[in-house]
Amino acid sequence: MNAAPPTTPALDLTSDVLALTRALCDVPSVSGDETRLADLVETALRALPHLEVLRDGDAVMARTHLGRAERVVVAGHLDTVPVAANLPTRLLGEGAAAELWGRGTVDMKGGVAVQLACAAAVTEPVRDVTWVFYDHEEVASELNGLGRLVRHHPEWLRADLAVLCEPTSGAIEGGCNGTLRVEVTLPGRAAHSARAWRGVNAIHAAAPLLQALADHPAEEVEVDGLTYRESLSAVLITGGIATNVVPDRCVVTVNYRFAPALSPQEAVDRVRALVDGLGIPGAQVEVTDLAPGARPGLDHPAAAAFAATVQRLTGRTPAAKVGWTDVARFAELGVPAVNFGPGDPSLAHADDERCPVADLDTCFFALRTWLTEPTG
Structure with missing residues (x-):
């Protein structure tokens, strides 16, 4: 007779943040296999009487209604x-x-x-706070659970500010680059060779393009007081x-990480202009993926208050997020957004x-302080 699978202990939200992080991480939830963890999160949140809870697929949302x-x-x-392993x-x-x-531990159960x-x-x-826990972030953007929530429950995502708890080593990183x-x-x-x-060797014809990309400087662009570093790189090549x-x-295949000062169309125009300027006969450019960046949003009073709280408690000043994150989805909704979470982002996926x-303790203390300190 086969033994029943072991039962996963319920999440104890009153335990210290380290114990809670371990409990979350020790339930594997590779993209597409989030159901068990989403069940645990939903059950834990439904036990909190001050929150209204909604489940959509393997995404869970909970919110307060205090009239703030x-x-x-x-x-x-x-x-x-x-x-x-x-x-x-x-x-x-x-x-x-x-x-x-x-x-x-870093990306991003901490x-x-x-x-x-x-x-x-x-x-x-x-x-008032809306807590959002979503699925399928690490795979194709069309599967992204936050995108699905935008389509199914946009009213739950209306807000004055969004905080995305992506790893930032406990500092605020505003906005993000587009890609x-x-x-x-x-x-x-x-x-015949x-x-x-x-x-006419098509691979040889790529030489001017590859040289132009190799020579392209990593430009720094200031946006609303934060400095974003761009990059333009060849990331794949096929032929023969x-x-x-x-x-x-x-x-x-060329990837352009562009500062949020540019619109997506302006980014496309820049890459097309670079290729056209090389004068390679018959070269064609096809866009295969495009996501806008997000401006920092630190001029919003709630974001400024959060940044001030983090700086007071940690001494860390806001910086630019050079990668792309889901803050861009909030920006498209007209909601300013920042990244703030424990862990070194360079260790994500390692x-x-x-x-x-x-970092876990610092981020918990800073977020709790900001949510409880008087605003006036």
């Missing part, structure tokens, strides 16, 4: 990239040097633990059908993913 002058959304995703979690080091190792702990602890916030991916197709003419002069055939086609325990 402002409402903020605090959001985080439940899924992770695939596990790489880095679960269950391990706690290494002691005291201020202690680190929690394992998949999801942030989710901070959310859940605050949702339980802050029963009468000075701003553009294009395929540049370069034509040639096939020939023993008589290469009879053909056999080792004895001059290739008649080459495709270079096999040695690990989060300082001090």
Whole structure:
């Protein structure tokens, strides 16, 4: 007779943030397999009488209704990239040097633990709060659970400010860069490689483009007081059908991470202008992915108050988010948004993913303080 699968313990939202992070991480939730964790989160939130709870697929939302002058959304995703023999979690080091190792500790169950702990602890916030826990962030954008919530329940996401608990090492990172991916197709003419002069080598035709990309400076752009660093890179190249055939086609995939001062169309125009300026005969540019950036939004009173609280408690000043995050989805809704969460973002998705325990405590304390301090 087969033994019943082990029962996952319920989440204790009153435990310390470290214990809660471990409990979340030790329930694997690779994108597409978030149901068990979403069930645990939903059950824990429904036990809190001060919150209204809504479930949509494997996304869970909960909100207060206190009639406050402002409402903020605090959001985080439940899924992770695939596990790489880095679960269950391990706690290494002691005291201020202690680190929690394992998949999801940085991206981003440490942030989710901070959310859940605050949702339980802050029963009468000075701003109404909508807590959002969503699925499928680490995969194709069309599957993104936050995007689905925007379509199904836009009224739940209306707010004066959104905080996305992505890893930022406990500092506020405002807005985000946009991202553009294009395929540049370069034509040639096939020939036997023993008589290469009879053909036109499409891979060789890519040389001016590759050199232009290699020479392109990483521009720094100031937007609303924060400095964003752009990048323009070749990320894939394909061409050729056999080792004895001059290739008649080459495709270079180019990724442009552009500052939020640019609109998506302006970003496309810049890349097209670069390719057109090279004068490569027959070169064609096709946009395959495009997501807008988000301005910092730190001029909003709620965001300014949050930044002031974080700086007072940690000494950390706001910086620009150079990668793309879901703050851009809030920006499209007209909601200013910032990134704030525990863990070094450079360790996200790494096999040695690990989060300082001090970051967990700092982020919980800062978020709780901001939600409870008088606003006037």
